[in-house]
Structure formats: structure tokens, C-alpha cells
Amino acid sequence: MKLTGTDIGVGVLAGLAAALLSIGLANQSIIGFLLVLFTPLPIFIAALGWGTITGFIAAATMTIAVYVISPSLDAVADILLMAVPAATGAYFIGLARPAAEIGGPKDVFVWYPLADTLLRLCLVIAVGVIIIGALIGEAQMSALVQAVTKQMNETNPQLAANPEVGQLLVRIMLRLMPIIASAAFVMSIVANLYVALxxxxxxxxxxxxxxxxxxxxxxxxxALVIFAIACAMAFLPGAPGYVGSTVAGAVGAGFSMAGFAMLHARSRGATWRPFALWFAYTCALIFSFTLIIFLLAGLFDTSRNAPVSKAEIKTPPNNDN
Structure with a gap:
């Protein structure tokens, strides 16, 4: 792929747009939080529309910009959990190879499976959450949870009267934080990828x-093997448990989304489809534990569908797969 001035310009503008979106949380408002969720979108669009190198330029521009705007741990989190996954996801989505290389027909490209892209996104995000957790440190994370628990005690006198329950709540929250964080970022990144496509x-x-x-x-x-090992590690104390919980949360989110996708696929053309989808998503929002049902469903379908296209004059953004 030949890089042009337009590609560079699009990458720089996309990176600046992503950087501006990433600082929306500083406003401490609902609108600011929503803007942060769309931080990876400009990078995805730049990479998918103008090539993977343009996406890497956008990610690099965002990295520089966020450090100039806010050289703090928040900037590191934006880079590891937004810029890097977006550039990585766009890279794999743009991978293709001639079908003849794998025994297929000539003049046809086989594109990188979405399933494999999702797994790599899960792992990249898990690594990012692990690094952020290491930078924060267990002491600071525990202090953060203690502060949250203190606020809960102030609003619930019965909880404050039982310190043992409060300490148990702190331990549970410390275990759940890496799971929730990695799962939330995986879902956010995949949603941005879908919109960008x-x-x-x-x-x-x-x-x-x-x-x-x-x-x-x-x-x-x-992913089944990775998820099983991560779940086993999650029961270990200290750093191994944190790593296992983080990976389990990220990969578990991938399986949960696969479960929802299965519901979409199997309800096509059915008269009960609108009600089923509404009921499923409402239950998932209100009762988080229902996500386990979709996670289990996702475990039973590990297919890998790869789209194909006729080879034209243009070559794919990445044809080195």
C-alpha cells in the first residue's frame, strides 16, 4: 500500500478527534462519558477506509495528543484501552490472502475471520487492563474500593454497623473490578468496530x-482453552488471580456477545423476534447475571466464518496474512 499525503492527513485528523473524545470524561457529565465511549471510532474509520497504516498514524497521533493534554495515568489508559485495540482490530479486519494459497479458487480473496479478530481484541484489552492494574497498584486500588465502600456505608447505616460485611464487600469488589473493566472495554471496542464498518x-x-x-x-x-485456564487462575491469590480474572472477563465478554449473536441469527424471520431481543437485552441490563446464560451459549459455537471477495485491481489493506 502506497502512503499518500491524504492518508497521513486523515490519520492525523482522526487521531486528534480521538484525543478530543478521550478527554470528555474530564467534564464529569453523562455527555462526556458517552463521548469517551466513541474514542476508538475515528481510528477505526481511518484504518478501515484509508488503510491500516493510516490507522496506526491515527493511534500514534492520539498517543502524542493525550500526553500533551493530560500526561497522567488516564492518558496511559486511553492509549492501552482505546488506541491500541482500535489499531489492532482494524489491522486484522484488513487482512486478506488469495484463496489459491489455501487451496481455493483463483482471483478470490479470503478475509481474516471476525472470530479470530474478536479473540485478539479480547487479549489485547486484557493485557491493557493488566498493565493499568499494575501501574495503579493493589494498595491504591484497595483505597479506591474503600472510598466507594465508605460512601455506601454513609447511605446504608445497616452496612456501616457490620464492618465484617463491609470488608467482605471490599474483597468481592476487588475481585470483580478487573472482570467488569475488561468485559466493558471489550464490548465497547467491538461496538465501535461495528459502527465503523x-x-x-x-x-x-x-x-x-x-x-x-x-x-x-x-x-x-x-478461546475455550484460554477461558478455562483464566477461570482457574482467577481463584488464585495475588497477581495470578488478578491476571486470570482480567482475561476471563475479556474472553467471557466475547463469548457473551457470541451468545447474543446466536439469538439474532436463530430468530431471523420469526414473529417473536422483536420481543425476544427486547426481553434478552432488558434482562441483561437489569440483571447482570443473565449474561452467564449467553456466555454459556457462546461456548457451544466456536465456528470461524471468513468472507470472500473477487480479486480486483485494488489489493486489500493488508495482504500479508
Whole structure:
């Protein structure tokens, strides 16, 4: 892929846009929080529409900009949990190879499976959360949880009257924080990827053929082994337990999304589809434990669907797969 001035300019502008979105949380408002959720979107659009190198330029520009604006741990979190996953996801989405290399027909490209991309996103985000946790330190994280527990005690006198329950709550929250954080970032990144694919496709800039997400959003079979090992490690004390919890949360979120995708696929054309989808998502928002049902469903389907396209004059953004 030949890099042009337009590609560089788009990458720089996308990186600056992502940096501006990332500081929305400083406003401490609902709108600011929502803006932060869309931080990876400009990087995805730049990479998918103008090439992976443009996406890396956008990620690098965001990295520089956030350090200039706010050289703190928040900037490191933005880079590790927003910029790096976005650039990584766009890279794999742009990978393709001639089908003839794997025994397929000539003049056809086979694109990197969405399932494999999802697994790599889960692992990249898990690594980012682990690094952030190491930088924060267990003492600071415990102090943060203690502060939250103190506020809960002030609003609930019965909880304050029982310090043993309060300490148990602190330990539970410390265990759940890496799981919740990694799962939330995985879902956010995948949602941004989906929106970016739709935008670039509508603009005619996307070379990858459209994936059938309800059938393609799965995790590959190796994810089962990774998830099992991570769940076992989550019961260990100290750093190994933190690492296991983080990876389990990220990969578990991937399996949960696969479960929801299965519901979308199997309810196609059914009269009960709107009610089923509404009921499933409402239950997931109100009762978090219902996500386990979709996680278990995702465990039973580890298919890998790869889209294909006719080879044209243009080559894929990445054809070194």
C-alpha cells in the first residue's frame, strides 16, 4: 500500500478527534462519558477506509495528543484501552490472502475471520487492563474500593454497623473490578468496530465484504482453552488471580456477545423476534447475571466464518496474512 499525503492527513485528523473524545470524561457529565465511549471510532474509520497504516498514524497521533493534554495515568489508559485495540482490530479486519494459497479458487480473496479478530481484541484489552492494574497498584486500588465502600456505608447505616460485611464487600469488589473493566472495554471496542464498518461501507471506502455478524461474531476454539485456564487462575491469590480474572472477563465478554449473536441469527424471520431481543437485552441490563446464560451459549459455537471477495485491481489493506 502506497502512503499518500491524504492518508497521513486523515490519520492525523482522526487521531486528534480521538484525543478530543478521550478527554470528555474530564467534564464529569453523562455527555462526556458517552463521548469517551466513541474514542476508538475515528481510528477505526481511518484504518478501515484509508488503510491500516493510516490507522496506526491515527493511534500514534492520539498517543502524542493525550500526553500533551493530560500526561497522567488516564492518558496511559486511553492509549492501552482505546488506541491500541482500535489499531489492532482494524489491522486484522484488513487482512486478506488469495484463496489459491489455501487451496481455493483463483482471483478470490479470503478475509481474516471476525472470530479470530474478536479473540485478539479480547487479549489485547486484557493485557491493557493488566498493565493499568499494575501501574495503579493493589494498595491504591484497595483505597479506591474503600472510598466507594465508605460512601455506601454513609447511605446504608445497616452496612456501616457490620464492618465484617463491609470488608467482605471490599474483597468481592476487588475481585470483580478487573472482570467488569475488561468485559466493558471489550464490548465497547467491538461496538465501535461495528459502527465503523457500517460507516465506511456506506461511504464506499470499505474493501472488506460485509460480514454476517449474527453468524460470524463468535470466538474460535482456542478461546475455550484460554477461558478455562483464566477461570482457574482467577481463584488464585495475588497477581495470578488478578491476571486470570482480567482475561476471563475479556474472553467471557466475547463469548457473551457470541451468545447474543446466536439469538439474532436463530430468530431471523420469526414473529417473536422483536420481543425476544427486547426481553434478552432488558434482562441483561437489569440483571447482570443473565449474561452467564449467553456466555454459556457462546461456548457451544466456536465456528470461524471468513468472507470472500473477487480479486480486483485494488489489493486489500493488508495482504500479508
Amino acid at each position: 457500517r460507516i465506511t461501507a456506506a461511504a464506499g471506502k470499505l474493501q472488506r465484504p460485509r460480514d454476517d455478524w449474527p453468524r460470524a461474531l463468535r470466538l474460535p476454539r482456542p
